[in-house]
Amino acid sequence: MITFDLFTTIDALGTFAFAVSGATAAIRSRYDIFGILVLAFVTAIGGGTTRDLLIGNTPVNWLTDTLTIWSIVAGFLFGLLLHRKIGKWEGWFFFFDAVGLGVFTVTGVQIGLQAGMGIGISVALGAVTGCFGGVIRDVLAATKPLIFRKEIYASASVIGGLLYIMIVEFGESIIVAQITAIAAVLFIRFIAVHYKLELPKIN
Amino acid sequence: MITFDLFTTIDALGTFAFAVSGATAAIRSRYDIFGILVLAFVTAIGGGTTRDLLIGNTPVNWLTDTLTIWSIVAGFLFGLLLHRKIGKWEGWFFFFDAVGLGVFTVTGVQIGLQAGMGIGISVALGAVTGCFGGVIRDVLAATKPLIFRKEIYASASVIGGLLYIMIVEFGESIIVAQITAIAAVLFIRFIAVHYKLELPKIN
Amino acid sequence: MITFDLFTTIDALGTFAFAVSGATAAIRSRYDIFGILVLAFVTAIGGGTTRDLLIGNTPVNWLTDTLTIWSIVAGFLFGLLLHRKIGKWEGWFFFFDAVGLGVFTVTGVQIGLQAGMGIGISVALGAVTGCFGGVIRDVLAATKPLIFRKEIYASASVIGGLLYIMIVEFGESIIVAQITAIAAVLFIRFIAVHYKLELPKIN
Numbered sequence: 001m002i003t004f005d006l007f008t009t010i011d012a013l014g015t016f017a018f019a020v021s022g023a024t025a026a027i028r029s030r031y032d033i034f035g036i037l038v039l040a041f042v043t044a045i046g047g048g049t050t051r052d053l054l055i056g057n058t059p060v061n062w063l064t065d066t067l068t069i070w071s072i073v074a075g076f077l078f079g080l081l082l083h084r085k086i087g088k089w090e091g092w093f094f095f096f097d098a099v100g101l102g103v104f105t106v107t108g109v110q111i112g113l114q115a116g117m118g119i120g121i122s123v124a125l126g127a128v129t130g131c132f133g134g135v136i137r138d139v140l141a142a143t144k145p146l147i148f149r150k151e152i153y154a155s156a157s158v159i160g161g162l163l164y165i166m167i168v169e170f171g172e173s174i175i176v177a178q179i180t181a182i183a184a185v186l187f188i189r190f191i192a193v194h195y196k197l198e199l200p201k202i203n
Numbered sequence: 204m205i206t207f208d209l210f211t212t213i214d215a216l217g218t219f220a221f222a223v224s225g226a227t228a229a230i231r232s233r234y235d236i237f238g239i240l241v242l243a244f245v246t247a248i249g250g251g252t253t254r255d256l257l258i259g260n261t262p263v264n265w266l267t268d269t270l271t272i273w274s275i276v277a278g279f280l281f282g283l284l285l286h287r288k289i290g291k292w293e294g295w296f297f298f299f300d301a302v303g304l305g306v307f308t309v310t311g312v313q314i315g316l317q318a319g320m321g322i323g324i325s326v327a328l329g330a331v332t333g334c335f336g337g338v339i340r341d342v343l344a345a346t347k348p349l350i351f352r353k354e355i356y357a358s359a360s361v362i363g364g365l366l367y368i369m370i371v372e373f374g375e376s377i378i379v380a381q382i383t384a385i386a387a388v389l390f391i392r393f394i395a396v397h398y399k400l401e402l403p404k405i406n
Numbered sequence: 407m408i409t410f411d412l413f414t415t416i417d418a419l420g421t422f423a424f425a426v427s428g429a430t431a432a433i434r435s436r437y438d439i440f441g442i443l444v445l446a447f448v449t450a451i452g453g454g455t456t457r458d459l460l461i462g463n464t465p466v467n468w469l470t471d472t473l474t475i476w477s478i479v480a481g482f483l484f485g486l487l488l489h490r491k492i493g494k495w496e497g498w499f500f501f502f503d504a505v506g507l508g509v510f511t512v513t514g515v516q517i518g519l520q521a522g523m524g525i526g527i528s529v530a531l532g533a534v535t536g537c538f539g540g541v542i543r544d545v546l547a548a549t550k551p552l553i554f555r556k557e558i559y560a561s562a563s564v565i566g567g568l569l570y571i572m573i574v575e576f577g578e579s580i581i582v583a584q585i586t587a588i589a590a591v592l593f594i595r596f597i598a599v600h601y602k603l604e605l606p607k608i609n
Contacts, residue, residue, distance in 0.1 A: 029550060032604060032605035032606065033605045033606055034559075034560050034561060034605055035551075038560075049460070053256055053261070053459055054252070054261065054262065054263050054266065055261060055262045055263075055266065056259075056261025056262050056462075058261075058459070058460065058461060058462025058464075059460065059461045059462050059521065059523075060460050060461075063460065063461065063523055063527050064523070064524075064527075069526070069527075115262065117262075117266055117267070118267075120272070121266050121267075135343070139342060139343070139545060140541070140545070140551060141550075142345075142548075142549070142550040142551075143345070145238075145343060145345075153237075154237050154241075155237060198235060199235035199236045199237055200235065200236055256459055256464070257455070257464065257465065257466050257469065258464060258465045258466075258469065259462075259464025259465050261464075318465065320465075320469055320470070321470075323475070324469050324470075338546070342545060342546070345548075346548070347435060347547075347548040348441075348546060348548075356440075357440050357444075358440060401438060403438065403439055
């Protein structure tokens with residue numbers, strides 16, 4: 001079961017990365033230790049929880065998932081102890097965050113398909129899983145949600161989700177689809193940030 | 204089934220109108236194309252989704268409702284292409300939005316009654332269905348929810364919901380109750396906006 | 407059933423106090439009568455509703471709980487009529503709010519344990535029940551959630567929840583655990599506010 005373990009490990013890394021980004025946002029908003037912990041938590045589980053509530057998957061999964069809890073606590077502590085050096089670590093955070101986006105996208109698409117949803121809705125559930133934690137983080141930090149304004153983010157998730165479904169439809173194994181979709185999200189995010197690509201705005 | 208089709212058509216118009224208002228709010232907040240789409244979506248489905256989550260109606264209905272999805276996409280495109288001319292279209296938007304408020308109120312009350320709720324709670328669920336999409340829209344656009352401050356809006360929904368229940372109790376057909384309640388919401392909204400009526404504030 | 411009645415009475419007082427705090431926040435944000443009612447409602451039921459949604463306890467309990475509804479209406483009217491004198495009543499509000507925090511913490515922990523959750527998650531569900539109504543209140547009032555910044559609040563809930571579980575584990579009766587946990591939350595809140603204790607922030 002090496003493939004499953006690989007995916008579990010990547011999933012935990014994604015959770016960890018999202019927790020770090022939540023902790024960082026809370027520190028910037030001058031929240032206390034508790035607020036930092038809550039934002040780490042909410043950022044990491046917000047997307048999956050929203051998806052689970054929408055499709056009626058309750059109790060939501062993190063209530064019984066110890067690895068998720070510890071990944072969040074680790075992300076919280078990491079954000080807390082190293083926030084001053086975050087500038088130096090920026091490349092790592094970008095990488096973790098993009099991996100998390102890719103993994104959560106794939107998880108969301110898979111769960112949507114398993115729940116009998118159509119392709120469009122499953123891709124949307126993938127994007128909700130990947131992106132909504134960050135939206136809740138920004139609402140609780142009382143800032144305009146970044147995702148609606150910054151470089152291509154949700155679009156990377158949508159493309160990754162479509163790719164996953166196409167590859168599975170073509171008869172490839174789940175693991176090939178997973179790795180390809182995650183790699184595509186990573187690649188799109190890298191290109192978008194490197195070249196400062198943004199979706200058009202309306203004047 | 205002309206009556207059912209009529210209601211379905213009005214429902215789609217209401218969804219469309221709410222999607223336009225979400226898209227407009229996102230454009231004003233300088234969100235990108237994706238943010239505009241998300242706000243159109245969330246405004247249109249936010250009220251019904253909140254209601255469905257509260258009463259345990261999952262998976263929530265838009266996950267399997269193609270007409271809702273396309274109504275939202277149409278509202279998104281309409282808001283995107285015509286936002287500069289929105290001033291000229293204001294009367295139409297007001298009309299669509301009021302129809303949507305009336306239709307969603309009636310839908311919410313009906314679903315509450317079907318789920319075995321009492322009259323007061325069913326009326327409240329109607330108001331949640333009609334109003335909560337706008338509340339979520341304003342939270343995501345990082346502005347104070349308009350509905351808590353502007354001319355009589357939720358009150359129109361509450362009166363429409365009570366009227367619907369009264370007419371059904373008096374033995375009239377569902378369709379009479381639906382049309383009367385929607386007309387009442389339209390009428391109250393028209394009077395409120397025309398005479399700039401507001402609920403009292405506290406000093 | 408005097409003990410049950412005692413707990414029901416305290417629970418209603420907690421609901422009342424949270425409704426007052428929601429109404430007050432809405433008045434400060436210059437919301438109209440309807441907005442004040444909604445914030446009273448959302449503050450009082452937000453924590454329990456979030457908990458119920460997470461564990462799949464739907465329809466959420468206040469939909470069929472008349473006492474909760476009337477406690478909220480009473481809190482709304484109280485906040486409305488007496489908001490100018492709130493300065494004089496501050497001690498009472500602090501007391502009510504702390505009782506509510508304690509009671510809701512205990513309710514949340516109990517429901518978590520009944521749903522088969524582990525100790526850590528049950529304590530977290532207690533804190534969600536006690537604190538999340540205030541978080542939603544602050545989001546809807548468009549202010550940074552107070553709880554993430556002010557004196558020890560959620561920590562009091564966490565300590566109360568742990569104490570409740572420890573006492574039940576030691577074989578004491580539920581009612582002893584309930585009263586001790588609520589008293590502990592009250593005591594911690596009193597000490598924290600009296601001595602202006604805060605959790606550390608990160609520079």
